[in-house]
Amino acid sequence: MAAGVEDLLATGLTTASKSTLDKLEVGFRAASQQRLLRLGSTLRIANEEIRRYLGESADFSRRRLAFFLNRAWLLCGGMARALQAGDEEGWRRLLRTPVTRPVPPLTVMALGVAKKVVTGVFCAFDFRLRILGVADSEAGEAEDRSQLQPGQPLVWSAIFPIKNPAIPAEAYLNLHQPQKFQPGLLLTSTVRIEAAAVSFGQGVPRLVLGRDSTVEEVAAEDPAGAAPEPVIESWDFDPAALHERLLAHEPGPLDLDVELQEEMVVRDWRLGKREPKRLGERHVHPLASGGLELAAVVAGGVEGEALGAALEDLRRQHEPPPLYGLLHYEHCRLVFQPLSRLDGDWPVHLMLSDNKVGTRELLRSLDFTG
Amino acid sequence: MIAGEIADEIALVTERLRDLLDDLVVRGLRTAGDDELRRLDAAREELDRFGAGHLAGCLDDLAAAVRAGGAGGGDLLRAQTSLRLFESLLTREVAAELLTSAIAEADLEDLP
Numbered sequence: 001m002a003a004g005v006e007d008l009l010a011t012g013l014t015t016a017s018k019s020t021l022d023k024l025e026v027g028f029r030a031a032s033q034q035r036l037l038r039l040g041s042t043l044r045i046a047n048e049e050i051r052r053y054l055g056e057s058a059d060f061s062r063r064r065l066a067f068f069l070n071r072a073w074l075l076c077g078g079m080a081r082a083l084q085a086g087d088e089e090g091w092r093r094l095l096r097t098p099v100t101r102p103v104p105p106l107t108v109m110a111l112g113v114a115k116k117v118v119t120g121v122f123c124a125f126d127f128r129l130r131i132l133g134v135a136d137s138e139a140g141e142a143e144d145r146s147q148l149q150p151g152q153p154l155v156w157s158a159i160f161p162i163k164n165p166a167i168p169a170e171a172y173l174n175l176h177q178p179q180k181f182q183p184g185l186l187l188t189s190t191v192r193i194e195a196a197a198v199s200f201g202q203g204v205p206r207l208v209l210g211r212d213s214t215v216e217e218v219a220a221e222d223p224a225g226a227a228p229e230p231v232i233e234s235w236d237f238d239p240a241a242l243h244e245r246l247l248a249h250e251p252g253p254l255d256l257d258v259e260l261q262e263e264m265v266v267r268d269w270r271l272g273k274r275e276p277k278r279l280g281e282r283h284v285h286p287l288a289s290g291g292l293e294l295a296a297v298v299a300g301g302v303e304g305e306a307l308g309a310a311l312e313d314l315r316r317q318h319e320p321p322p323l324y325g326l327l328h329y330e331h332c333r334l335v336f337q338p339l340s341r342l343d344g345d346w347p348v349h350l351m352l353s354d355n356k357v358g359t360r361e362l363l364r365s366l367d368f369t370g
Numbered sequence: 371m372i373a374g375e376i377a378d379e380i381a382l383v384t385e386r387l388r389d390l391l392d393d394l395v396v397r398g399l400r401t402a403g404d405d406e407l408r409r410l411d412a413a414r415e416e417l418d419r420f421g422a423g424h425l426a427g428c429l430d431d432l433a434a435a436v437r438a439g440g441a442g443g444g445d446l447l448r449a450q451t452s453l454r455l456f457e458s459l460l461t462r463e464v465a466a467e468l469l470t471s472a473i474a475e476a477d478l479e480d481l482p
Contacts, residue, residue, distance in 0.1 A: 006443030012398020053396070062392040069395060070450045239476060243469040251458035253451045291475035292468060331385070331457070332377045332464040 001027045001043075002076040005069050013053050021050060027072075038096055039075045042068055059119060063280065074253055098201030100208055103148060105194040107133035107218060108207075110186040111263075112324050112339025115169060115351040117303040122161050123169035127186050128263065128326070128339060129154040129207065147198075147205055153263060154198065156207040158183045169302075170352050181215040187349055190218040203261065239290065246329065257330040265342065267322045271296060271315040279331060285311060287336060294327070294336040306353040307338065314341070323350075377464045380420055384457050387413040387429075391450050399435065399442045407433055417456075428452040 004023040024047050031040035046068040052060040075094060082090035114126040131152045160172040173184035185191060196213045199206040209215070242262060249260045269289035278284065279297060283304065287296040298304040298311065314320045321343030327336050340347035390409050394402060414429040428449040435442030 006441065006447065009395055009443035009446050010399050010441040012401060013396050015398065062396050063388075066392040066395040066450065070447055070454070073447050074451065239469045239472040243466060243473060246462060246466055246469065249462070251455060251462060253455055255458060291472035329461050329465045332381050332461050334465055334468060 002073050002080070005073040005076070008069070013050060021047075024050070024072075035097075036079075036095065038094070039072065039079070042071045042075060046072055059121075061281070071254060096201060098199040098206070100197050100199040103196060103198045105135035105192060106131055106148070106154075106196070106207075107135075107190060107192050108154060109190045110349075111347055112326075113187065113349045113351060114326070114337065114339055115303060115306075117162075117169050117301070119302065120162055120165050122159055123172060124157060124159040125169075125173065125183065127156045127158070127183070128204075128324075129156060129186075132190060147200065153204045154207045155204045156186075156209070168353055177209070177215075178211060179209050179213050179215055185215070185217060187352070188346065191215050192218050202259070239292070242327070257335075258326075258328045260328060262327045263324070264327050264336075265322050265324050266290070266294070266336070269320060269323065271311060271320070279333070279335065283308065285315075292334060295333040296325075296336045296338055304351075307351045310341075310350040311338065377460070380460060383413060383416045383420075384453060384460075387417075387453060388457075391446065391453065394446055395450075399446055400439070402436045407436060410436070422456050425449070425452045425456045 001023070004027070008024075024043060028040055028043035028047055031037075031043055046065065049060065049065040049068065053065065078094050079091065081087070082094060108129040108131055110127045111130050112128040114128065116124040116126075131148060131150055131154060133150055134148050158173070158177070160169075160175065162169070173187070174182050176182055181191075192215075193207070193209075194214045195210065197208040197210065199208055242264075245262070246260065251259075266287065266289040269287055272286035272288070275284045275286065278300075279295060281300050282297040283300060285296045285298070287294040296311065298308045314323075321341045323338045324340045324342055324347065325336050325338040327334060329335065338350055340349050386409070390406065390413070394406065410429050410433045414426045414433070417426045417429070428445070432442065432445040432449045435445040
């Protein structure tokens with residue numbers, strides 16, 4: 001597989017032989033079957049990018065292709081060396097398979113939602129959750145309890161294939177999940193989740209819902225739906241803590257740009273006009289807060305429309321509200337992805353548009369027959 | 371202190387180099403000619419000046435592979451990897467300095 005990637009780079013995509021492309025496709029299937037998920041997903045993305053190039057798609061990205069081909073080559077080479085040397089620790093480190101375990105019932109709320117849209121292909125929503133309560137229960141391992149305390153973060157992702165590009169991505173949040181709830185519930189309510197699991201690995205633990213999981217709204221008057229204010233206050237910007245974690249992090253060749261990602265709340269901020277130069281595909285606004293200049297990013301195209309408009313409105317306000325979002329480090333900048341504003345009873349999710357498409361209209365637009 | 375103009379200068383060099391390497395991934399190394407060699411040599415000189423010896427060495431190997439008309443896919447991938455790591459380490463350095471300044475400013479504000 002590594003040799004296949006090297007051959008591809010020697011000849012380039014325009015003269016890539018069918019057999020080279022087939023090798024990558026076979027490699028992806030084999031990796032998936034062997035549960036080598038990290039390698040499998042890397043090869044899948046590289047394959048998708050190659051097909052976009054060959055199909056002359058406007059969504060083709062040289063940068064993404066180069067990154068994932070390089071990643072595939074590194075993983076294959078590293079795994080081969082680990083196997084030859086009998087290096088189990090090295091093998092495990094390369095696979096980086098997260099450990100998924102059942103957890104007690106959790107009460108959570110969504111502080112922010114990150115939206116990703118690949119036109120005509122899929123849309124994805126990462127719900128940035130905060131644990132408000134953990135039930136006393138036999139479920140769950142003692143070693144997980146330190147990461148499952150009130151105030152700790154979780155992520156839950158919902159991904160939808162796009163069948164009709166005319167329908168706004170937010171409409172898919174009206175579709176019922178197998179657990180009989182609409183993901184849109186998380187935008188407006190505290191919920192109690194039972195019979196779920198959490199994947200513990202790098203970064204924020206991930207919530208995993210199974211067939212028997214339940215997700216139910218917690219009534220406003222229920223004390224379990226605690227007010228978000230104490231949770232929000234605990235996430236004030238702390239440059240000393242960020243500095244410590246940054247220096248403790250050792251960059252590696254397989255890292256994504258968002259490998260070290262921090263949740264933060266910015267207060268007393270000022271947003272400048274859009275910079276002429278993009279950061280990859282994203283527009284950049286300088287955002288000054290807490291003695292720092294952050295690069296607040298807005299995706300191009302339909303993905304960034306709602307956030308771009310919201311930031312333009314907020315930029316004109318004399319005292320803009322606190323913003324919750326995600327910070328990472330890229331191209332010598334502190335990059336901030338705003339996700340929500342925190343100035344009312346509930347977070348207002350900036351990446352989501354107000355376009356209202358009801359469930360019935362959405363289902364009519366989806367072609368289940370073709 | 372690396373943040374500021376020096377970081378901007380290095381970032382510009384690495385961005386141009388990344389564009390060049392991405393281009394070679396798509397077009398293939400066998401299409402590389404005098405223009406690409408000139409750009410590789412220019413990047414190598416700048417990176418040597420900045421003390422990025424490992425990355426500069428990878429670019430030397432890549433240029434040699436291009437000149438030899440050989441496959442060179444492995445050299446291109448090694449150069450990409452080295453560039454990526456260099457950018458990550460540089461970003462960590464710059465970000466740490468920026469956070470240190472913010473900490474110092476916060477400490478000054480806390481003074482009575």
